[in-house]
Amino acid sequence: MSTVIQLKSGKERAALKRHPWIYSNAIESVYGKAYPGATVTVQDHRGAFIAKGSFSPSSQIRVRLLTWNESEPIDHVFFKNRIRAALAHRQAWVKNTNAVRLIFGESDGLPGLVVDQYDQVLVCQFLFAGMDYWKKTIVEVLVELTQCKTIVERSDAAVRQREGLEPTTGILFGELKEALVKINEGGVLYTVDVLQGHKTGFYIDQRDNRAMVSGLARDKTVLNMFCYTGGFSLAALYGGASHVTSVDSSGEALNLAKSQQKLNQFADSRADWIDADAFKMLTEFRKEGRQFDIVVLDPPKFAPSAHHLDKALRAYKEINRAGMQLVKPGGYFLTFSCSGAVDVPLFEKTIAQASYEAMSHVEEKTLDFRLIKRLSSGADHPLLMSFPEGDYLKGLLLERI
Numbered sequence: 175m176s177t178v179i180q181l182k183s184g185k186e187r188a189a190l191k192r193h194p195w196i197y198s199n200a201i202e203s204v205y206g207k208a209y210p211g212a213t214v215t216v217q218d219h220r221g222a223f224i225a226k227g228s229f230s231p232s233s234q235i236r237v238r239l240l241t242w243n244e245s246e247p248i249d250h251v252f253f254k255n256r257i258r259a260a261l262a263h264r265q266a267w268v269k270n271t272n273a274v275r276l277i278f279g280e281s282d283g284l285p286g287l288v289v290d291q292y293d294q295v296l297v298c299q300f301l302f303a304g305m306d307y308w309k310k311t312i313v314e315v316l317v318e319l320t321q322c323k324t325i326v327e328r329s330d331a332a333v334r335q336r337e338g339l340e341p342t343t344g345i346l347f348g349e350l351k352e353a354l355v356k357i358n359e360g361g362v363l364y365t366v367d368v369l370q371g372h373k374t375g376f377y378i379d380q381r382d383n384r385a386m387v388s389g390l391a392r393d394k395t396v397l398n399m400f401c402y403t404g405g406f407s408l409a410a411l412y413g414g415a416s417h418v419t420s421v422d423s424s425g426e427a428l429n430l431a432k433s434q435q436k437l438n439q440f441a442d443s444r445a446d447w448i449d450a451d452a453f454k455m456l457t458e459f460r461k462e463g464r465q466f467d468i469v470v471l472d473p474p475k476f477a478p479s480a481h482h483l484d485k486a487l488r489a490y491k492e493i494n495r496a497g498m499q500l501v502k503p504g505g506y507f508l509t510f511s512c513s514g515a516v517d518v519p520l521f522e523k524t525i526a527q528a529s530y531e532a533m534s535h536v537e538e539k540t541l542d543f544r545l546i547k548r549l550s551s552g553a554d555h556p557l558l559m560s561f562p563e564g565d566y567l568k569g570l571l572l573e574r575i
C-alpha cells in the first residue's frame with residue numbers, strides 16, 4: 175500500500191490545475207510511511223485520486239507532484255521518459271552552443287532538479303528531499319542518455335536548508351580533471367568554474383540576451399554592471415564593441431572574466447574590468463559625465479522572497495534610475511531582475527517609475543525611453559503554464575530617444 179496524503183477540503187484546487195506543489199497547510203492527514211522521497215498518492219478530502227508525488231517532511235512544500243496519471247509508476251522508467259523528453263526538447267531548440275540547461279525542474283516534470291550541460295560535464299542540483307532520494311537513478315539515466323564524461327553535484331543552493339538537506343557538492347560520475355570547463359556559445363569562448371562558480375557555474379539563462387547585445391554592439395561603447403564573469407561583456411566584444419566597461423564586486427569573477435578576454439584574443443585596450451560596488455560606480459560615472467551606447471544592468475536577486483519586496487523594489491528603482499542616466503541619446507538600456515517575487519507587471523512598473531525619475535533628474539529634459547523588447551530566459555528554460563513561479567528571469571530592452 176502506498177502512502178496516502180489526504181488534502182483538506184478546498185485545498186485541492188491548485189493540484190487539480192496541475193500546480194506541482196502541495197503545501198503542508200493543505201494536508202489533512204497522512205496515512206502510511208512518509209519518509210524523505212517516499213512516493214505518495216495525493217487525494218482530495220473525499221478520497222478521490224489527484225496525483226502522485228514525492229514527499230519532503232521538512233519542507234513547507236511537503237509534496238511535489240510528479241504525475242497526474244494514476245497508472246504511471248514512479249520508477250526508473252518514469253525518470254528515463256522525463257529525461258529523454260527534456261533532452262529532445264533541447265536538441266530541437268538550442269543550437270550553436272555546448273552550454274545548455276538540460277533539465278529545468280518543474281518545467282520538465284522533475285520538480286527540484288536542475289541539470290546543466292557544459293560541454294561533456296553535467297552539473298546537477300537536487301533541490302528537495304524528494305529528488306535527492308532519486309539521485310542514483312537520475313545519474314544512471316543521465317549517463318545512459320547523454321554522452322557526458324563527468325557528472326558534478328552542486329546542491330549547495332540556499333533552498334536546500336529549508337528542505338532539511340545539507341549543502342552537497344562532489345563528483346557523481348566520472349572524474350573532473352579540471353574545474354574550469356571551456357564552452358563555446360555562438361563563437362564566444364567562456365570558461366565555467368563548475369565547482370566554485372555561481373549556481374552551476376554560468377548564467378546559461380541569459381544566452382539569447384547575450385546574443386542580442388552582441389548583435390547591437392558593433393562600434394559601440396558598453397557598460398556591463400554586475401558583470402560576474404563577463405557574459406555580456408565578452409558577447410559585446412565578440413560583436414565588435416569598441417570598448418566595454420564591466421563592474422562587479424567579486425575579484426574572482428573578474429579574474430575569470432579577464433582570462434576569457436585573453437582566451438578570445440580580444441585586445442586588452444578594448445575592456446576595463448572594475449572591482450567595485452555597482453551602486454557607487456553608477457554615481458561615480460554620473461559625476462564624471464560618462465555615458466555609453468549600451469548599458470546592461472543584471473543585478474543579483476534583490477528579493478529572495480516576498481518579505482523583501484519593498485526594499486528590493488526601492489533598490490531596483492535606484493539602480494535603474496542611475497543606470498538610465500548613463501545611456502547616450504539613441505542608445506540602449508537592458509535591465510533584468512531574477513527575483514521570483516517580482517513579477518513582470520511589477521518589474522515594468524518599477525522601471526517605468528525609474529525612467530520617470532531619471533527624466534526629471536536630467537537638466538536637458540530630453541531623456542525618455544521606449545520599450546523595444548521584453549526579455550526572458552531561452553527555450554531551454556520553458557515555462558509550465560500551471561507554474562508561474564518558474565518565470566524568474568525578466569528583462570526589458572529600452573531605447574533612449
Ligand code: SAH
Pocket residue numbers: 376377380399400401402403404405406421422423424427450451452453472473474
Ligand atoms: N550579469 C551576470 C550575472 C550577474 S550575477 C551574467 O550575465 O553572467 C550578480 C553579480 O553581481 C555577481 O557577480 C555578484 O558578484 C555581483 N554583485 C553583487 N552585489 C554587488 C554590488 N553591490 N556591486 C557590484 N557587484 C555586485
